[in-house]
Amino acid sequence: MAKKVAVSFNLNGNDVDVLVEPRELLIHTLREKLATTGPHIGCETSHCGACTVDLDGMSVKSCTVLTVQCQGARLLTIEGFEQGGALHALQQAFSQEHGLQCGYCTPGMITRAYRLLQEIPNPSEEEIRYWMSGNLCRCTGYQNIVKAVQAAAKVLAAQAAEKPGAKAPAPEKVSA
Ligand code: FES
Ligand code: FES
Numbered sequence: 001m002a003k004k005v006a007v008s009f010n011l012n013g014n015d016v017d018v019l020v021e022p023r024e025l026l027i028h029t030l031r032e033k034l035a036t037t038g039p040h041i042g043c044e045t046s047h048c049g050a051c052t053v054d055l056d057g058m059s060v061k062s063c064t065v066l067t068v069q070c071q072g073a074r075l076l077t078i079e080g081f082e083q084g085g086a087l088h089a090l091q092q093a094f095s096q097e098h099g100l101q102c103g104y105c106t107p108g109m110i111t112r113a114y115r116l117l118q119e120i121p122n123p124s125e126e127e128i129r130y131w132m133s134g135n136l137c138r139c140t141g142y143q144n145i146v147k148a149v150q151a152a153a154k155v156l157a158a159q160a161a162e163k164p165g166a167k168a169p170a171p172e173k174v175s176a
Helices: 026-033 089-096 106-119 125-134 143-162
Strands: 005-011 014-020 052-055 058-061 074-076
Touching: 014 026, 052 106, 058 106, 089 106, 089 143, 106 125, 106 143, 125 143
Parallel strands: 005 074
Antiparallel strands: 005 014, 052 058, 052 074
């Protein structure tokens, strides 16, 4: 068995330390060692996006990231979206617009949509479909996912207008 390596990173606002084999994938560390089961395992080949997390301001598919690559990183998963007991605008929008059915893809979808809205706060439908194209959904047909992202964009824009200078929540601020 390979020698284990100590890795430290920030997960949803909390500093965590884990001991992993150099070959261990981030999705397995999250789910099996850190009780972070929001990111799901679908294909494990970088196709479905169910395992999407935000890593230092980038969407990554955690089934193709080694945990040892996360030393010192800042990670956001769906568990970090709740704000003081309230759902994030994206979570509310996915619920209200019926952007999910079985929900298996939803943590990855929302995490990817979060990154999109950080980069493009008012995306066109074409931009939403392009940005979300690496996240597959077997249930919804995608239309309501697009509507949910559009609805969340409006809510976040209104929130930003109320608090000029405020950005959409960053990982360290959205953890409970
Ligand atoms: S499980 Fe990672 S992309 Fe499908
Ligand atoms: S809601 Fe079932 S896979 Fe997307």
